[in-house]
Amino acid sequence: MSRAAVPGLPSRYPIGEQLPALYADDDFAQRFTAGLDTVLAPVFATLDNLPAYFDPRVTPADFLAWLASWVGAGDDPRWPVELRREAVVHAVELHRWRGTRRGLVEGLRLGLGVHAEVTGDGGAVWSRTSGADLPPEPPAEVLVRVWPGRETAVDADRVNEIVRAMCPVHTVCRVEVLPGPPADEGR
Numbered sequence: 001m002s003r004a005a006v007p008g009l010p011s012r013y014p015i016g017e018q019l020p021a022l023y024a025d026d027d028f029a030q031r032f033t034a035g036l037d038t039v040l041a042p043v044f045a046t047l048d049n050l051p052a053y054f055d056p057r058v059t060p061a062d063f064l065a066w067l068a069s070w071v072g073a074g075d076d077p078r079w080p081v082e083l084r085r086e087a088v089v090h091a092v093e094l095h096r097w098r099g100t101r102r103g104l105v106e107g108l109r110l111g112l113g114v115h116a117e118v119t120g121d122g123g124a125v126w127s128r129t130s131g132a133d134l135p136p137e138p139p140a141e142v143l144v145r146v147w148p149g150r151e152t153a154v155d156a157d158r159v160n161e162i163v164r165a166m167c168p169v170h171t172v173c174r175v176e177v178l179p180g181p182p183a184d185e186g187r
Contacts, residue, residue, distance in 0.1 A: 006041070006042050006045070009038075009041040009042060009045060010037075010041065011037035011038075011040060011041040011044060012041075012044055012045075012048070013044060014033070014034075014037050015033035015036055015037055015040075016029070016030045016033040016034060016037070019033065053067075054067070056068075056085045056088035056089050057085055057089065059085075061081050064081070064084055064085065064088065065077075067088055068084070068087065068088045068091070071088060071091040071092060071095075072091060072095060073087045073088045073091035073094075074087055074110075074111055075087065075088070076111070083110070083113070086110060087110050087111070090106070090110060093106075094106055094107060094110070098166060099166070099167070099168045101118040103166060104116065104118050104144065104163065104166050104167065105117070105118060107162055107166050108144075108146060108159065108162055108163075109149065111158070111162050112146075112149075112151070112154070112155065112158055112159060112162065113149045113150035113151050114146045114147065114148060114149045114151070114154050114159065115146065115147050115148075115149045115181065116144060116145065116146045116147075117144075117145045117146075117182060118142060118143070118144050118145075119142070119143045119145075120141055120142040120143050121142070140171065140172055141171075141172045141173075141174055142167060142171050142172065142173045142174070143173075143174050143176065144159075144163050144173055144174065144175045144176070145175075145176045145178055145182055146159050146175065146176070146177055146178065147177070147178040147179065147180050147181055147182070148179075148180070154177045156175070156177050159175055159177065160175055163175055
């Protein structure tokens with residue numbers, strides 16, 4: 001869709017009606033300003049609806065990629081438009097959770113429509129007691145298990161791509177693609 005030329009779109013503010021009374025009956029002046037009205041009508045329509053352009057739920061689909069770039073949202077043209085809209089809506093919250101289990105699970109859900117489970121803490125430990133002995137080295141690996149959600153299959157390459165982008169640099173992340181939800185392992 002192009003907002004540049006909308007056939008038959010009337011101007012809400014016709015220039016001919018705003019001219020001095022001397023030009024009200026001038027045929028040339030009225031035809032000339034009617035041509036300008038045709039050019040300016042899409043501009044006025046866009047400005048009148050400007051708040052809708054900044055709402056990802058209703059913005060025109062061709063404007064969505066630019067809006068996604070404003071908030072740093074992933075915008076894959078292969079995604080359905082509704083999924084792209086949801087990614088833009090949740091972008092700020094997802095940035096807040098980046099590098100955490102929750103952020104990784106949400107990123108995989110939004111980006112690929114898969115369910116995920118993250119175990120391991122990436123080797124982070126701490127103590128409440130100052131001057132205490134150092135704790136033993138924790139396992140530095142994070143295990144990311146994914147299984148199909150809205151899609152019937154999981155694209156392992158795309159999962160690895162998202163996990164690499166969202167996991168902290170200092171962690172080793174291993175990905176397992178499962179056919180279904182993991183069995184409860186005595187938890």
